[in-house]
Amino acid sequence: MSAEPRAWEGVLAHIEAGLVEGDLHPGDHLPAERTLAAELGVARSSVREAIRVLEAMGLVRTQTGSGPTAGAVIVALPVGGMQALMRLQVAASGFPVADVVSTRLILETAVAAELAERAEAVDLESAEHLLDAMDDVSLAREEFLTLDAQFHLQLAEESGNVVVAAMMAGLRTSIESYVLAAASGLTDWDGMAARLRAEHRAVVAAIAAGDASTARHRIHDHISGYYRDAALTAPIREPHQEPSW
CATH class of the missing domain: 1.20.120.530 (GntR ligand-binding domain-like)
Structure with missing residues (x-):
């Protein structure tokens, strides 16, 4: 028996997997809130919460407004202990x-x-x-x-x-x-x-x-x-x- 994770945790796991597996790199923009929400089948508030957690970890920077610098940008990759922890978080669901x-x-x-x-x-x-x-x-x-x-x-x-x-x-x-x-x-x-x-x-x-x-x-x-x-x-x-x- 298993329970569905809270929606924002699913978004976080999706982004974490991209970071850990090398699909996302510093300088990359995350998809827009609306796009990511539609792709993962969650509310935009869940996307915002996941990005807030990543920003608190120092992995993402958000910029308001419009244009090429707006939105959420990867500014660092998890290293050392943080990388090991993120790998465990991604794997633990299975x-x-x-x-x-x-x-x-x-x-x-x-x-x-x-x-x-x-x-x-x-x-x-x-x-x-x-x-x-x-x-x-x-x-x-x-x-x-x-x-x-x-x-x-x-x-x-x-x-x-x-x-x-x-x-x-x-x-x-x-x-x-x-x-x-x-x-x-x-x-x-x-x-x-x-x-x-x-x-x-x-x-x-x-x-x-x-x-x-x-x-x-x-x-x-x-x-x-x-x-x-x-x-x-x-x-x-x-x-x-x-x-x-």
Whole structure:
């Protein structure tokens, strides 16, 4: 089971693929908003959002007005770590869900344990703010799950391991897709949302208490339990060992 990505993410993936594969080069103009929207079957607002993200990354410059210099122009190509991250983002949409979940178990159990081991030096304020935001029962499923994904990414970023954080960021769209697909099929979303809130709080509590073993097991059960109870197909390949850094 898979969910359609948000429209602007599809536009972003299309442009990223052109950059990574060498079809787009510095100095090239992107097609006009209207043209790109028609080509990809999305609203022009989705094209604008994707270009805004690329501009924030320093890869595209936009110029208003008319003439040969107007529109969005490629000003740089992704290099080094950014290129690796973009390749992962482009590829992740095609990864089997079971493999994405298995990778999450490897990465996130290690993150939770490592954060707990140095609990006194870890700042969990940003993660807790996200959990507070998720307590709003008026949130739509999509809004709740966007915050959910950000919470997991925030923990990875708190680990201080830039490779793990980049991998989690690269997998984010794929993670959001399968999580949202599963949510759309749940008959009791309110019950699941309440459960996820409690599990998130329990993970943070174990980290704050410096209990690495409990933190590791709680996030493992949280990730694998959602996958199992949402009745997604294919078994998860459990990690053979618990990595640490």
